[in-house]
Amino acid sequence: MTFPPPAPLRRSPALWLAVATLLLALTLVAAILLGTEPVSLARAVAGPGLDRNILLHVRPPRVALAALAGAGLAIVGTAFQALLRNPLAEPYVLGVSGGAALGATIPIALGIGATTLLGAALLPATALAGGIAATLLVYAIARDTPGQATGTSILLAGIMVNAIASALITFLKTLVPPSRAQQLLRWLVGFIDLPSPAALAFVALYIVVGSAVLLRDAGRLNLLALGDEAAESLGLDVRTLTRRVFFACSCIVGAIVSVTGLIGFVGLLVPHTLRRLLGPDHRQLLPLSLLTGATLLTACDLLARVLFRWLGTELPVGAVTALLGGPLFLMLLRRSAL
Template identity: 40%
Template sequence: MAVAELKAPSRLLTLNRRQLATGFLVVLILLVGLASLAIGATQVPLERVIATLLGTGEARDDLVVLTLRLPRIVAALFVGAGMGIAGAAMQGLYRNPLADPGLIGVSSGAALGAIATIVLGAKYMQYFGVWAVPFGAILGALAATFLTQAIGAVRRGEGRTASLLLGGIAINALVGVVIGILTFIADDRQLRDLTFWTMGNVGRADWSGIGIVIGALSIGSFVIIRQARALDAIALGESGARHLGVDISGMRNRIILATALMVGTATAFCGMIGFVGIVVPHLVRMTLGPGHRHLLPLSALGGALLLLTADLAGRNIAAPLELPVGLMTGAIGAPFFLWLLTRRQPS
């Protein structure tokens, strides 16, 4: 009886902490979102922002708030959320806090697919229109992911994760060489586009492509969130998860395909954005525990907040110039990654 009485308050305290964290993140997202609509090269007072959102604003404010700023905010929210979920899923799948989609080559593969489509696929872009670059990015993400999987499968047991991460580093280096070659043969117009992809930027987001981003990231997030219990089980090891009835191969394929869909689409529309998938899930895990039923949605909220904040900072630090959001997340994530490396070595 005494043990039961002790466990109930503990579970209630954990639940309250998670609810408080969820509410806190939602409030911060709303505040940073409003600040992003109001602050920039052209200042729009908050009351005029609200009037514009309610449909009673002036034409000039409609242009700034609804046409220029709101699409990039929506893109930052969904891309950040998708990167957070994808990072949490990868870390759970490989049981390692360093297994980020960028580190294992998914992001660079997606960027290569998008860049190759831009430089070499003019004919296909005529046929597929707005879908051409996302399709190329998704194919690149899938190819990089399965190549990394094949490298990781060379070693079994405890060495598999190390092989996976080292293989991802090698793939990133190889992709960098190919991107360099494509950059060399690109014309001036293509070079401007390539700069956008390699640095990461949500500034080009518009309503014509937002629906694709929302659809792809929502589908991928839904698929991954449904794997929450299986990800909890695999924390016991693959043999332990199999004893609990988890289809390891099916779960791995679903997570890989969903991650490739999300990262490929995000990279196609916003370029290479790194470190969100490392920083956010790890902070949530350290603060609120490793259970994926809560870790995945909270990582989505945290990723959305991080990318939205990074975009706001990038637009205002050197105003009227805009620093690409990929540079801002790198400035935040690289020191955190170094700290993580010194704190715990990959197994």
């Protein structure tokens, strides 16, 4: 399977980075100022009160989590698509998010939540283990196909891993008290909520380290477009690169899912859009994916907060990204089948 021919716009990479940074900054400001509870900036500046508490202590950590999660999911989607040379590759579709969610539910079912320091450190670790297990399973199925992994084998493996993970999470939900069952249900729908400082710090650490590995390998990911044999003839150790990228991606996804649950299609929307605009150079795509993914999920979380404010409820952000990414996924699937 090949990517559709891109129609890159010839602009300086620095200009694209500047535009993406500006859009992210504007989105972050809007996400802090707007939300389910109307606040007054004047009252917040005037003195202590509810408005100041919301603007300084409630919304910024949530917005930071949305930005970090969006950045991580987007760069992982870009890396997966380069590694597998498949436009449908995305952590949710591949089952990596499902495996990570299952890993995170185990300590929650045992009563270890993310609000404690132990939980904040343990949940990303167990989610990482689940994500790696799902990655290895999907990768084994894909590599079992002679030559280049087919989109059908990757897609079917990811669907089955997600289905099994969802079934096991549902099973665990029936065995725990109602309060913990509500926590487990979050992993199936995808929520951005106010994280504890420890959870936010651990998520940021995993994403920064994993993203640094992927950014360092951006030039090597470009060589994979030539095919494994051609890349190896140029001195690239494809097997080592594949393992390193898969592990870095699993670290990022595991940390994100341990706090937010299953949020899909960010890693599909952002890389596909950027590749159509900029072309296939991952030295540009990866850093721009970080910025654009952060902007997208922050905007989706803001939309989820304000869309049903008049009903006194909040739409899961996972539903918003699915409504945006689902049609694109079907379009790409139909195009790849032609």
